[in-house]
Amino acid sequence: xxxxxxxxxxxxxxxxxxxxxxxxxxxxxxxxxxxxxxxxxxxxxxxxxxxxxxxxxxxxxxxxxxxxxxxxxxxxxxxxxxxxxxxxxxxxxxxxxxxxxxxxxxxxxxxxxxxxxxxxxxxxxxxxxxxxxxxxxxxxxxxxxxxxxxxxxxxxxxxxxxxxxxxxxxxxxxxxxxxxxxxxxxxxxxxxxxxxxxxxxxxxxxxxxxxxxxxxxxxxxxxxxxxxxxxxxxxxxxxxxxxxxxxxxxxxxxxxxxxxxxxxxxxxxxxxxxxxxxxxxxxxxxxxxxxxxxxxxxxxxxxxxxxxxxxxxxxxxxxxxxxxxxxxxxxxxxxxxxxxxxxxxxxxxxxxxxxxxxxxxxxxxxxxxxxxxxxxxxxxxxxxxxxxxxxxxxxxxxxxxxxxxxxxxxxxxxxxxxx
Amino acid sequence: xxxxxxxxxxxxxxxxxxxxxxxxxxxxxxxxxxxxxxxxxxxxxxxxxxxxxxxxxxxxxxxxxxxxxxxxxxxxxxxxxxxxxxxxxxxxxxxxxxxxxxxxxxxxxxxxxxxxxxxxxxxxxxxxxxxxxxxxxxxxxxxxxxxxxxxxxxxxxxxxxxxxxxxxxxxxxxxxxxxxxxxxxxxxxxxxxxxxxxxxxxxxxxxxxxxxxxxxxxxxxxxxxxxxxxxxxxxxxxxxx
Numbered sequence: 152x153x154x155x156x157x158x159x160x161x162x163x164x165x166x167x168x169x170x171x172x173x174x175x176x177x178x179x180x181x182x183x184x185x186x187x188x189x190x191x192x193x194x195x196x197x198x199x200x201x202x203x204x205x206x207x208x209x210x211x212x213x214x215x216x217x218x219x220x221x222x223x224x225x226x227x228x229x230x231x232x233x234x235x236x237x238x239x240x241x242x243x244x245x246x247x248x249x250x251x252x253x254x255x256x257x258x259x260x261x262x263x264x265x266x267x268x269x270x271x272x273x274x275x276x277x278x279x280x281x282x283x284x285x286x287x288x289x290x291x292x293x294x295x296x297x298x299x300x301x302x303x304x305x306x307x308x309x310x311x312x313x314x315x316x317x318x319x320x321x322x323x324x325x326x327x328x329x330x331x332x333x334x335x336x337x338x339x340x341x342x343x344x345x346x347x348x349x350x351x352x353x354x355x356x357x358x359x360x361x362x363x364x365x366x367x368x369x370x371x372x373x374x375x376x377x378x379x380x381x382x383x384x385x386x387x388x389x390x391x392x393x394x395x396x397x398x399x400x401x402x403x404x405x406x407x408x409x410x411x412x413x414x415x416x417x418x419x420x421x422x423x424x425x426x427x428x429x430x431x432x433x434x435x436x437x438x439x440x441x442x443x444x445x446x447x448x449x450x451x452x453x454x455x456x457x458x459x460x461x462x463x464x465x466x467x468x469x470x471x472x473x474x475x476x477x478x479x480x481x482x483x484x485x486x487x488x489x490x491x492x493x494x495x496x497x498x499x500x501x502x503x504x505x506x507x508x509x510x511x512x513x514x515x516x517x518x519x520x521x522x523x524x525x526x527x528x529x530x531x532x533x534x535x536x537x538x539x540x541x542x543x544x545x546x547x548x549x550x551x552x553x554x555x556x557x558x559x560x561x562x563x564x565x566x567x568x569x570x
Numbered sequence: 571x572x573x574x575x576x577x578x579x580x581x582x583x584x585x586x587x588x589x590x591x592x593x594x595x596x597x598x599x600x601x602x603x604x605x606x607x608x609x610x611x612x613x614x615x616x617x618x619x620x621x622x623x624x625x626x627x628x629x630x631x632x633x634x635x636x637x638x639x640x641x642x643x644x645x646x647x648x649x650x651x652x653x654x655x656x657x658x659x660x661x662x663x664x665x666x667x668x669x670x671x672x673x674x675x676x677x678x679x680x681x682x683x684x685x686x687x688x689x690x691x692x693x694x695x696x697x698x699x700x701x702x703x704x705x706x707x708x709x710x711x712x713x714x715x716x717x718x719x720x721x722x723x724x725x726x727x728x729x730x731x732x733x734x735x736x737x738x739x740x741x742x743x744x745x746x747x748x749x750x751x752x753x754x755x756x757x758x759x760x761x762x763x764x765x766x767x768x769x770x771x772x773x774x775x776x777x778x779x780x781x782x783x784x785x786x787x788x789x790x791x792x793x794x795x796x797x798x799x800x801x802x803x804x805x806x807x808x809x810x811x
Binding site for chain 1 (some may be wrong): 615619620658685690704706
């Protein structure tokens with residue numbers, strides 16, 4: 152039998168990395184923001200093993216976000232599929248509705264340690280911006296959220312909530328007016344206010360130390376899963392499934408299991424409408440190596456190195472790059488990748504709602520969709536855990552326009568008619 | 571004119587940018603900074619982001635080199651720097667990119683998102699002809715500055731303030747000290763840019779730097795159809811003083 156000493160100990164290797172994961176990662180940034188990144192790295196290194204910092208973070212996880220989140224056995228769905236037992240990690244029960252709050256709390260505590268009072272964030276659909284605005288209000292920080300103009304217009308309810316929480320939401324008029332442009336605008340803000348600001352980047356992407364520190368603040372997810380599944384079943388899962396946009400929820404789930412070589416770790420990317428360029432957001436499946444937004448990883452790009460547009464039914468996965476840590480784990484065959492289409496994802500949301508009474512975020516439903524696909528092919532003693540990284544109420548207009556377009560149209564007409 | 575004039579190759583079209591470059595050479599800008607367009611230029615302001623976005627749709631890296639070749643043929647001794655982003659080099663092949671620059675006798679490369687001490691920068695440092703022009707700002711530490719100057723670059727590009735391209739103009743209070751410090755370590759020519767819009771800004775810049783860098787202001791003039799007037803105005807005001 153192979154012992155763990157003969158295998159790569161990924162957890163130590165990642166936690167002690169200096170910003171490169173194999174060949175991936177790095178800090179490809181203009182020199183002007185290097186002092187920020189270096190100071191943030193130093194603060195993180197000092198805090199990651201500091202008991203009082205960890206205690207403060209744990210307390211915030213518990214009393215502000217509502218951790219631990221449950222691990223729910225999906226008895227009805229598993230029975231109907233007739234194969235493996237499926238469990239759902241309920242990250243959607245966190246405050247603000249998703250796992251994002253885990254790294255928002257961690258980063259805001261780091262910013263506090265650094266004496267920063269001004270937090271900058273990017274947001275696509277608004278979930279990360281919403282979580283950031285909430286922690287900024289809680290910790291008394293000024294909050295500026297950049298949002299592509301198109302997203303700003305189509306996600307107006309989230310803009311309203313962010314503003315209610317005291318954040319200043321700035322629509323970005325540049326480029327395609329979506330998430331990439333918001334990331335770039337946030338970096339530009341940091342370039343212009345490097346001394347007083349902390350950029351609270353929202354996934355395990357970007358220049359060092361963001362991939363590392365967001366993985367660190369998310370690893371609580373997998374730690375809880377391990378404890379919960381051992382309590383409930385007395386065994387480790389056979390497969391862990393998580394959706395992958397940038398990779399923060401996937402790394403949060405996978406990290407604790409990286410050195411448990413019998414646990415298969417599977418990332419599910421956004422297969423979108425097709426594998427054609429511009430119709431999906433599957434970086435590992437269809438992307439190429441490159442350097443963008445400060446890090447070296449896989450990106451959706453054309454043959455000339457220009458970044459390509461992406462598509463996913465779920466805004467949270469609609470992004471051109473993927474965590475350098477996942478790129479490294481993929482190359483080392485520790486994490487496998489597949490993808491789920493928009494249609495299968497929407498059907499998974501409906502299936503879970505009907506069988507288990509849970510409305511899952513479209514992002515997380517990519518992972519569930521793959522679980523539904525493979526469960527029937529596995530024995531009944533096999534265990535699959537799906538990371539339910541977010542709850543689905545936020546997706547109302549998308550899911551409703553798919554399943555009940557007429558009643559949505561009627562509602563909108565009546566609502567507008569009232570005014 | 572002690573100005574490095576920047577333009578995006580292929581903006582608004584390849585043909586028009588050819589004419590713009592000819593105009594800049596005819597009017598006597600000392601250095602040309604020609605940008606190979608990238609779809610998502612992370613360190614450029616709105617004006618140049620838009621110009622990049624437009625140009626990238628019809629101007630590949632190879633077409634940019636073909637463009638540069640024509641410029642080089644008409645002006646064999648014109649000082650030129652090539653500016654772009656790291657992913658464009660990486661996608662093209664870093665060494666192959668540098669070889670094409672050598673063939674055109676353009677030694678200077680500006681890559682704002684490539685730290686001078688990163689593994690990918692080493693390919694450039696190892697190239698016998700091309701050199702990386704470090705882009706620095708007033709908050710650079712002495713340690714980083716010394717490291718940047720270890721490669722003995724002919725030029726250093728300084729940010730006037732904590733700004734992105736095309737915003738307002740100001741000079742950071744530490745810049746003069748920084749320039750003196752650079753010159754003490756290594757006698758590089760110092761170009762200063764970010765936010766320079768008028769002849770007055772150029773004059774202020776030249777009090778402390780060797781040349782001024784203009785980008786967004788010129789592209790804005792292109793957008794307004796007033797590039798000829800803008801260049802003549804600069805030339806007029808700068809020759810008077």
